[in-house]
Amino acid sequence: MKYFEDIAVGERFAIGRHTFKADEIKAFASRFDPQPFHTDDKAAEGSHFGALVASGWHTVMVWMRLMAEHRRASADAMRSRGEPVAGAGPGLGFRELKWLKPVYAGDTIDYANEVIETRVSRRRPRHGLLTLRSTGVNQNGDVIMSFVSTSFVERRSEET
């Protein structure tokens, strides 16, 4: 990924798109979030959702996977151009995670991140802290989920 110094507040980037199929919704929920409106068509029809919906956690896990793939693809592209690649640290946590609209089987979600804050870490001065607002938007333009996360990003060393 880019070095901390090369990341600006306001920057927005798309990280990928995913269509939630019924089988995948049920498989994820059976393992991690076994509530009837996520695992069973008939039960979902009788719920206030009216049809099968993805676990909110599933919509976040797909973000995580797309984010990791996006980072890897960006790093590969930078390396192939001969550019140095900054190390990305682990996440510190998340806040304001909101599930705003249901995600029904067949919905396609576009995921994007926006940089909302950057600052140097006091505890680890070789790193910056990057704060992103991440969103998923469905095919009708509705934001289905949103959260804010902060993670470490390597700073350029003083030599470079």
Add this chain to the structure above:
Amino acid sequence: MKYFEDIAVGERFAIGRHTFKADEIKAFASRFDPQPFHTDDKAAEGSHFGALVASGWHTVMVWMRLMAEHRRASADAMRSRGEPVAGAGPGLGFRELKWLKPVYAGDTIDYANEVIETRVSRRRPRHGLLTLRSTGVNQNGDVIMSFVSTSFVERRSEET
């Protein structure tokens, strides 16, 4: 689960315990959070963690599964005593999700919830809004993650 009226601020309940095995850490991360310190022993040794660690998301997904199992077991026990069981609605979101300590392969985490707020929903007056602080604590007594969540719980109908 219990009806909204039967839930009091300050109530604490254990929901279960889980030991994170190396194979499971790698399998989860390969699918959802493919960062080297979650998927590869050697890479993890060279990272600032010093050894394989579970994805923070994995530690939350295990909470979700234990929570669903706990709810189901409580509902079964209430039904077997002839008590009415309240409906639990979907979660609205999460806040202050913090990964405070790494979870290494072999660590055992005890999960618990504490009720920190209850109030009647303005939008859905037949429901209450239940706010929980959930934590995972490792075998050394360290809190490894913490978050706050709010979800709908059915109120007793006026007839009962």
